[in-house]
Amino acid sequence: NSGVMSRKKAAKGKGTSKSPKASPSSGRTVMLVGDSGVGKTCLLVRFKDGAFLAGSFISTVGIDFRNKVMTIDSVKVKLQIWDTAGQERFRSVTHAYYRDANALLLLYDVTNRASFDNIRAWLTEIHEYAQQDVVVMLLGNKVRMVKREEGEKLAKEFGVPFMETSAKSGLNVELAFTAAAKELKHRTMKEPDEPKFQLQEYVDKEMRVAGCCRT
Numbered sequence: 001n002s003g004v005m006s007r008k009k010a011a012k013g014k015g016t017s018k019s020p021k022a023s024p025s026s027g028r029t030v031m032l033v034g035d036s037g038v039g040k041t042c043l044l045v046r047f048k049d050g051a052f053l054a055g056s057f058i059s060t061v062g063i064d065f066r067n068k069v070m071t072i073d074s075v076k077v078k079l080q081i082w083d084t085a086g087q088e089r090f091r092s093v094t095h096a097y098y099r100d101a102n103a104l105l106l107l108y109d110v111t112n113r114a115s116f117d118n119i120r121a122w123l124t125e126i127h128e129y130a131q132q133d134v135v136v137m138l139l140g141n142k143v144r145m146v147k148r149e150e151g152e153k154l155a156k157e158f159g160v161p162f163m164e165t166s167a168k169s170g171l172n173v174e175l176a177f178t179a180a181a182k183e184l185k186h187r188t189m190k191e192p193d194e195p196k197f198q199l200q201e202y203v204d205k206e207m208r209v210a211g212c213c214r215t
């Protein structure tokens with residue numbers, strides 16, 4: 001497989017053209033699998049170099065690998081990490097490596113429903129090609145850039161109500177407009193003894209009633 005080399009690696013001009021090979025001296029092998037674009041290469045680069053691979057997305061071609069020695073309970077564990085190509089056309093390359101993997105990190109992208117739906121197919125494939133005792137972990141990658149708590153904090157700082165919505169799924173969209181309309185209605189048509197409308201309280205209550213999280 002010496003001809004198999006990642007375009008990512010070639011594009012960045014680093015790494016070696018040696019192809020991964022499992023042997024006792026190469027330690028334990030960890031393989032990253034999952035749809036194209038879920039962030040396998042970025043996860044590996046983050047783990048190995050502590051950096052985020054910014055810039056345009058270059059799909060992995062074939063397979064790539066990096067070594068990393070970790071100290072676990074005072075014991076040195078050498079990991080050889082294989083970064084596979086998620087694209088369908090490289091599936092046969094990936095299949096060839098499954099058998100030698102000791103652990104599989106199976107990724108999906110939390111912002112990409114299809115990558116999550118495909119996990120079943122990945123697991124079926126893993127069942128078929130990997131060792132029976134392979135360690136499998138499912139990773140939902142790509143944490144949202146702005147946490148809910150950050151939004152809450154900012155809203156509190158400026159004394160404005162806060163809620164998260166999803167124009168895509170429709171989550172809380174109706175509620176956002178209803179809450180604004182209720183506030184407006186109370187301002188213009190409030191009875192003298194009627195208590196002030198508490199917008200945030202209303203929103204929080206509605207979300208609790210809906211039995212849902214706040215996102």
Ligand SMILES: Nc1nc2c(ncn2[C@@H]2O[C@H](COP(=O)(O)OP(=O)(O)OP(=O)(O)O)[C@@H](O)[C@H]2O)c(=O)[nH]1
Pocket residue numbers: 034035036037038039040041042043053054055056057058059060061084085086087141142143
């Ligand atoms: N916001 C965000 N973007 C990410 C994250 N991880 C990866 N990305 C972006 O997702 C895109 C794909 O990342 P890659 O790591 O190249 O994806 P891959 O799974 O290796 O893709 P293939 O090589 O085609 O299998 C890139 O544009 C990254 O910048 C993450 O944690 N958060």
